[in-house]
Amino acid sequence: MAGQMTSASGTHGSRAALRIAVIISIYVFMFFPIVIVIATAFGEASLIEFPPSGFTLKWFSALGEPRWYNPFLTSLVLAVGSTLLSAIIGVPAAWALSRYDFRGREILKQLFLAPLFVPWIITGVALLVAFNRAQMTGTFVAIFLGHIVVTIPYLVRSSLAGIEGLDKRLEDAAVSLGATRFQVFRCVVVPAIRPSIIAGAIFGFLMSFDNVAVSIFLTNPTLTTVPIEMLNFVQWVMDPTISAVSTVYLLVALLALLVADRWVGLRQFAGLR
Amino acid sequence: MTQAVAGHSPSRAGWLAWDGGARWLPFLLPGAVFIVLAYLYPLIELLRFSFYRQVTAGVVRSDWTIDNYVRFFNQSSMWEVASNTIVMGVSVTILCLILGYPLALAIVRSRGIWTTIFLFLTISPLLASQLVRALGWTMALGQSGWVNTLLLHFGLVDEPVRILGTLGAVILGLTHGLLPFMVLSIASSLSSIDPQLERAATSLGATRTQVLWRVLVPLSLPGIVSGSLLVFCIAVGTYGTPFLLGGPGFKLLSLIVYEYFTSLLNWPFGAALAVILMVIVTAMLGLFVKFVRRPWQVR
Numbered sequence: 001m002a003g004q005m006t007s008a009s010g011t012h013g014s015r016a017a018l019r020i021a022v023i024i025s026i027y028v029f030m031f032f033p034i035v036i037v038i039a040t041a042f043g044e045a046s047l048i049e050f051p052p053s054g055f056t057l058k059w060f061s062a063l064g065e066p067r068w069y070n071p072f073l074t075s076l077v078l079a080v081g082s083t084l085l086s087a088i089i090g091v092p093a094a095w096a097l098s099r100y101d102f103r104g105r106e107i108l109k110q111l112f113l114a115p116l117f118v119p120w121i122i123t124g125v126a127l128l129v130a131f132n133r134a135q136m137t138g139t140f141v142a143i144f145l146g147h148i149v150v151t152i153p154y155l156v157r158s159s160l161a162g163i164e165g166l167d168k169r170l171e172d173a174a175v176s177l178g179a180t181r182f183q184v185f186r187c188v189v190v191p192a193i194r195p196s197i198i199a200g201a202i203f204g205f206l207m208s209f210d211n212v213a214v215s216i217f218l219t220n221p222t223l224t225t226v227p228i229e230m231l232n233f234v235q236w237v238m239d240p241t242i243s244a245v246s247t248v249y250l251l252v253a254l255l256a257l258l259v260a261d262r263w264v265g266l267r268q269f270a271g272l273r
Numbered sequence: 274m275t276q277a278v279a280g281h282s283p284s285r286a287g288w289l290a291w292d293g294g295a296r297w298l299p300f301l302l303p304g305a306v307f308i309v310l311a312y313l314y315p316l317i318e319l320l321r322f323s324f325y326r327q328v329t330a331g332v333v334r335s336d337w338t339i340d341n342y343v344r345f346f347n348q349s350s351m352w353e354v355a356s357n358t359i360v361m362g363v364s365v366t367i368l369c370l371i372l373g374y375p376l377a378l379a380i381v382r383s384r385g386i387w388t389t390i391f392l393f394l395t396i397s398p399l400l401a402s403q404l405v406r407a408l409g410w411t412m413a414l415g416q417s418g419w420v421n422t423l424l425l426h427f428g429l430v431d432e433p434v435r436i437l438g439t440l441g442a443v444i445l446g447l448t449h450g451l452l453p454f455m456v457l458s459i460a461s462s463l464s465s466i467d468p469q470l471e472r473a474a475t476s477l478g479a480t481r482t483q484v485l486w487r488v489l490v491p492l493s494l495p496g497i498v499s500g501s502l503l504v505f506c507i508a509v510g511t512y513g514t515p516f517l518l519g520g521p522g523f524k525l526l527s528l529i530v531y532e533y534f535t536s537l538l539n540w541p542f543g544a545a546l547a548v549i550l551m552v553i554v555t556a557m558l559g560l561f562v563k564f565v566r567r568p569w570q571v572r
Contacts, residue, residue, distance in 0.1 A: 036413055130319075213511060249402055
């Protein structure tokens with residue numbers, strides 16, 4: 001009896017151990033290249049080596065050069081600006097799409113979400129062709145509009161999900177009490193779906209910040225984003241500068257995740273119930 | 274209950290009845306105009322461009338021709354690029370599923386602080402830009418990289434193996450890059466399954482494997498499908514990661530689309546390639562949804 005007990009708990013224990021081992025190894029796999037990049041940013045040798053020898057912060061000084069801080073500024077302005085604009089035009093559209101029934105509603109809804117399922121490189125060349133026709137290539141406006149295309153599906157998707165979980169009678173009550181359509185939107189809908197909006201906005205921010213496939217067709221040598229500059233850089237030089245830039249870049253994104261956790265909680269952000 | 278429903282439906286009808294479309298227009302219009310002008314119109318323009326004729330580099334004539342498509346189908350190297358793209362996309366999707374499912378399960382089953390820790394660990398690599406992660410792999414997989422050093426040290430190989438610049442390296446990098454999308458998609462689907470179902474199955478004598486295949490997998494199918502679609506679409510449409518890990522001479526549709534639009538300056542052919550990529554994606558999505566639905570047919 002006692003022997004049976006121990007053997008039973010023994011197989012249970014080893015199964016649990018196996019499960020933990022599997023999960024740990026998947027996480028090691030996920031973090032492995034990131035750890036390498038961060039570690040090599042502090043190495044003294046002028047070639048990237050892992051494990052790094054010595055400790056120095058000199059590679060981070062590259063961030064003080066216009067070559068890097070200009071793209072950083074551009075990337076931040078693009079990500080923040082396109083996310084804000086996507087929210088301003090995307091959230092009301094999502095509300096109208098889920099509350100107002102009209103012909104072509106489903107098609108329009110799918111059109112808003114389509115950039116998620118159309119390969120990004122196609123969106124990139126399509127924008128290039130269109131902006132070329134409009135003679136707008138190389139302008140900031142073109143890149144900015146391109147990044148709104150990148151961010152708007154995330155805002156619309158999360159707003160649609162938020163509104164779906166909203167009791168419509170709240171809005172009806174507000175209308176029957178004399179609220180205008182705009183007041184219902186501003187005072188009832190937006191506060192109620194705020195977590196969804198923020199979750200979508202943070203995803204949008206990250207996708208814009210990280211974008212290569214659209215930016216690469218719309219940027220030019222004088223107006224470029226961090227990912228594009230990184231791609232240009234590593235074609236010629238492979239020294240720890242790129243690791244230092246990557247490390248700072250990572251910190252910005254990590255900051256966004258911490259904001260997400262503070263404002264809405266990770267469960268909500270990840271779409272878990 | 275009847276009261277609530279009765280009270281609900283007339284008010285809904287009434288609300289929509291007493292103000293028609295005009296009041297919705299200010300909410301809908303800015304977004305709709307934007308998405309049509311800045312997204313739908315460019316896609317149509319791209320489609321049109323794929324039927325234009327290339328005169329010389331950078332010069333096109335706007336007459337209708339199917340030459341660009343004929344050229345694709347006549348060139349065996351293009352077929353190879355297309356099949357490479359499909360093999361890459363499918364492998365990445367399958368690998369993400371295999372690695373992502375256990376992780377999603379662990380997230381959903383964890384309690385309290387562990388959920389936050391697991392979620393943080395899962396989402397944070399997603400934040401570390403695809404380029405940063407691809408760079409990490411180039412550092413690890415190069416001829417004198419860490420992986421080769423280890424292999425040599427343990428005598429598993431006699432000379433450094435070429436990992437970087439192969440399809441395998443691209444698949445590895447993209448699997449790594451897209452794993453969080455798959456995990457989040459499956460986890461969100463798993464989290465809506467009533468834990469009582471699992472307990473009921475176990476109490477009726479189902480083994481753990483049976484619970485997994487008969488209860489969890491069928492019920493999390495929506496998450497599996499949407500995660501796989503997302504991963505496949507991103508994988509075949511990515512430029513940065515395959516560019517860095519595939520190295521010079523490596524060819525995928527996304528990489529040669531870029532080449533034809535920039536260095537080779539043959540936009541009509543590049544546009545045709547983009548349209549073909551779109552067709553491949555649509556076909557794969559259709560196939561996938563059909564294939565996945567069949568074995569379970571959950572209603």
